[in-house]
Amino acid sequence: MNEVAEATTTCNYRQYVEELQRTGSTLIPAGVVFSDQEITRLEELQAQIPEETVTHGDAGDKHAIYVRRIMVDRAGELPSTVNRPCSDGIIDILSGGQRPECLAALFQSQDPFHIRRCQMNRMIAGSFVGVHLDAASNPDYEYSIIVQLGRDFTGGAFVVYADNGEQSSYMASYGSVLVTTCKYRHEVSKVLSGERNSLVYFYSRHAGVNRRSQ
Numbered sequence: 001m002n003e004v005a006e007a008t009t010t011c012n013y014r015q016y017v018e019e020l021q022r023t024g025s026t027l028i029p030a031g032v033v034f035s036d037q038e039i040t041r042l043e044e045l046q047a048q049i050p051e052e053t054v055t056h057g058d059a060g061d062k063h064a065i066y067v068r069r070i071m072v073d074r075a076g077e078l079p080s081t082v083n084r085p086c087s088d089g090i091i092d093i094l095s096g097g098q099r100p101e102c103l104a105a106l107f108q109s110q111d112p113f114h115i116r117r118c119q120m121n122r123m124i125a126g127s128f129v130g131v132h133l134d135a136a137s138n139p140d141y142e143y144s145i146i147v148q149l150g151r152d153f154t155g156g157a158f159v160v161y162a163d164n165g166e167q168s169s170y171m172a173s174y175g176s177v178l179v180t181t182c183k184y185r186h187e188v189s190k191v192l193s194g195e196r197n198s199l200v201y202f203y204s205r206h207a208g209v210n211r212r213s214q
């Protein structure tokens with residue numbers, strides 16, 4: 001058995017690997033990627049980071065989304081961790097435990113993947129994120145991971161538009177992990193009630209400066 005096949009078995013991710021390869025996305029239920037204790041700790045750490053109001057998002061949205069920054073990835077620069085030390089604690093959890101083996105299984109690759117950008121996005125009723133491509137932020141983003149830390153919200157579906165015209169819609173619940181390729185356009189539909197609070201981070205094989213032109 002080669003290393004990737006072994007990791008797939010170790011992490012028991014076979015069904016998610018298959019779905020990720022077939023549709024470009026997969027929603028992994030709570031308790032698989034992160035333990036309950038890790039999710040609780042992520043929630044505690046992010047709550048200590050100051051929140052910014054963003055009114056012009058990646059998709060040109062004009063309504064407010066509330067953002068807590070953990071790692072930023074600016075054009076022409078190397079990624080950098082901000083709001084330390086809470087952000088260090090978050091990155092340690094994201095990169096710790098069996099995650100490297102499990103990522104290798106999910107991505108079906110032994111190449112090193114690097115977190116380049118990481119932030120909390122809090123959306124309230126009426127907020128949405130329009131259709132966009134993550135490559136607009138960094139052409140080297142390969143996968144985004146979205147850990148759902150919101151409870152009791154309605155709406156806010158993550159909708160992916162594959163190149164073959166297929167559309168997949170995911171309703172994430174607390175503690176679940178959505179993994180999606182950055183190749184496809186996607187959006188977050190309008191949050192109807194409650195708060196959708198998600199930890200979003202991007203993986204890339206590219207470890208150098210952000211090659212976005214500006």
Ligand SMILES: [Fe+2]
Pocket residue numbers: 132133134186
């Ligand atoms: Fe996105």
